[in-house]
Amino acid sequence: MVKLTINCDGGARGNPGPAGIGILIEKDKQDNRDNQDNQVKISKHIGTATNNQAEYKAVIEALNWIIDHRSQFTDDLEIEFFLDSQLVVEQLNQRYKLKNEGLKPLFWEIRELIMKIGGRVLFKYIPREENKEADRLVNEALDNRKRSTT
Numbered sequence: 001m002v003k004l005t006i007n008c009d010g011g012a013r014g015n016p017g018p019a020g021i022g023i024l025i026e027k028d029k030q031d032n033r034d035n036q037d038n039q040v041k042i043s044k045h046i047g048t049a050t051n052n053q054a055e056y057k058a059v060i061e062a063l064n065w066i067i068d069h070r071s072q073f074t075d076d077l078e079i080e081f082f083l084d085s086q087l088v089v090e091q092l093n094q095r096y097k098l099k100n101e102g103l104k105p106l107f108w109e110i111r112e113l114i115m116k117i118g119g120r121v122l123f124k125y126i127p128r129e130e131n132k133e134a135d136r137l138v139n140e141a142l143d144n145r146k147r148s149t150t
Helices: 051-068 086-092 104-117 132-143
Strands: 002-012 017-027 039-049 077-083 120-125
Touching: 002 039, 002 051, 002 132, 017 051, 017 132, 039 051, 039 132, 051 077, 051 086, 051 104, 077 086, 086 104, 086 120
Parallel strands: 002 077, 077 120
Antiparallel strands: 002 017, 017 039
């Protein structure tokens, strides 16, 4: 079994406003058969979004990265997501009802991507101070954003 630990963050300057996502993916060091780097960092401007939409889009981006790189992982996957938005974690774990109509399509996209990947996927809440690198990547995306049509 290959374990991936993923710290995700999303943020907007204004709510909604210019938004970005930050993702830190760490592969289990035991799965370093090909001596590849065990860390992947993604920092991306995503256009205009709310904070919660940006959080969801960070998870979607990470899941799409896994799908794009699935051939690297020959074993079953265990994926642990760590987010500093307790609301989003509880919604993804289906403990809080999802009332916001704008988030529902993103929620269902995440569910579909998880089914496509297979394996075990967990969503866990962590305090903001434990998610500093993902937060830094969000701010990097927002600080360096270029005009975007998305």
